[in-house]
Amino acid sequence: MIFNKLIVWFMPLVPKFIVKHFSRPYVAGPDLQDAVDTVRELNKQGILATLDVLGESAKEKEESEEAVEDYFRALETIQAEHLDCNISVKPTQLGLLLDKEFCYENLKRIIRKAQSYDNFVRIDMEDSNCTSDVIELFQRLQKEFKNVGIVIQAYLRRSLDDVTELVKTRTNFRICKGIYVEHRDIAYKDYEIINNNFALLLETALKSRCYVGIATHDEKVSWHGLRLVHQLGLSHEEYEFQMLLGVDEQLRRILVDEGHRLRVYVPYGKNWYAYSMRRLKENPRIAFYIIKAIFGFK
Ligand SMILES: Cc1cc2nc3c(=O)[nH]c(=O)nc-3n(C[C@H](O)[C@H](O)[C@H](O)COP(=O)(O)OP(=O)(O)OC[C@H]3O[C@@H](n4cnc5c(N)ncnc54)[C@H](O)[C@@H]3O)c2cc1C
Incomplete structure (x- = not known):
């Protein structure tokens, strides 16, 4: 819808308090306790969770070190509260754009900590500038740890x-459509083709008996x-x-x-803006909501 596209284009001009208001359903809250309450409620409904400490594109190493500490606290709390929950991490939050080795060490610290609790770390995939680096870091980590997976x-x-290569090492995948704006040279733009490619990637990974998060x-x-x-003929333990x-x-x-096993991605933390903007742009009713909020239509 053309109107929706226009709104998406204008979104960066929308006041932050309006963005915050409409993004409430997508974010558990600013604190770890908010995330814990959300996960507990999901677990009660038989739903698994993965925690994401909001943040990306760290500009200083201290930011990444703080994120590592936040993930340590998340893992300790998941263990202490007996939650059925793992974690998802963004490489640029852990310093990928600052220093690849530094990011690798941060990922390793988090994965080792998760391993000590028999927990699992999913490495989120960000924009296409990061894809090769993230896959390379993942392949190094995969040699040392079993409790790590990637996103395609x-x-x-x-x-x-990438999937054809990664199935050789029985990779644990999350497969999604992808959320960043990419050029047609490298990315399919057609809805049907993306869906068909999704099905082909799923088939390639599942036929190789890799665990897949759909x-x-x-x-x-x-x-x-x-x-x-x-x-x-897969059992419920072979995918989610x-x-x-x-x-x-x-x-x-x-x-x-x-x-079926179902896992919900639960983001929390103070850096809610970039994540919320991406979610709002995907909401088909966003044009309606935003116009209503700005102009006070009933
Ligand atoms: C658990 C999980 C983890 C993800 N991790 C990554 C990642 O690491 N990297 C990455 O690039 N992308 C990630 N994504 C995002 C993903 O790539 C898509 O952008 C997103 O899931 C929308 O695609 P879709 O498959 O739901 O299909 P779409 O065709 O986009 O949406 C299908 C339907 O879902 C509804 N819908 C979708 N989003 C919203 C919304 N925000 N609000 C209201 N309705 C909505 C719409 O009504 C639409 O009709 C992740 C998605 C999930 C579910």
């Missing part, structure tokens, strides 16, 4: 090659997940569905009631 984006033209709210894509699970906090709770419930 179905919109990238390179992803089939991360989508698009029922056409989750159907492909269900089709493959059926055709390959993943969704973002605040998006399509009805689909979430349907999948859980059918007996």
Whole structure:
């Protein structure tokens, strides 16, 4: 819808308090306790979680060191509170754009800490400037640790090659469409092609018996997940569905009631702005909400 596209373009001009208001469903809150309360509620409903300490593109090493400490606290709390929850980390928050080795050491510290609690770390995938570096860091870490997984984006033209390579080491994947704005030279732009590529990546990974987090709210894509699970005769322990906090709770419930593992991505922390902007831009009703808020329409 053209109107929605215009609003997305104007979003950076929308006052921060309005962005904060509308992004409330997508973020657990500013503190670890907010995230713990959210995860406990999800766990009660038979839903797993992954915690994300909000933040990206660290400009100083201290920022990344603080993020490592935040993740340590998250892991300690998950353990102490007996939550069914792992963590997701962003490489640029851990210093990828400052110094690759420094990022590697930070990732290693977090993964080692998680290992000591028998927990798992998912490395989120960011924009295409990071893809090769993140895959390379992941492959190094994978040689040392079992409790680490990566994310592959179905919109990238390179992803089939990446998955084909990564299945050789029985990688633990999250596959998603991808959220960053990428050039057509490197990324598919067509909705159907992205969905078909998603299905092809899923098939490649699941056929190789890799564990896959099928991360989508698009029922056409989750159907492909269900089709493959059926055709390959997979047990519920060999894959999971993943969704973002605040998006399509009805689909979430349907999948859980059918007996599938489902994990919700629970972001929290003070650096809510960039994440919230990306989520709001994906919400099909955002134009309506924002116009209503700015002009006070009832
Ligand atoms: C658990 C998880 C982890 C992710 N990790 C990454 C990552 O590491 N790197 C990365 O690039 N991307 C990541 N993403 C984002 C992903 O790439 C997509 O941008 C996002 O999931 C939307 O794609 P979709 O498959 O839901 O399909 P879409 O076609 O975008 O959406 C399907 C339907 O879901 C609804 N919907 C989607 N988003 C919203 C929203 N914000 N508000 C309201 N309704 C909405 C819409 O109604 C739409 O009709 C992750 C997504 C999930 C679920």
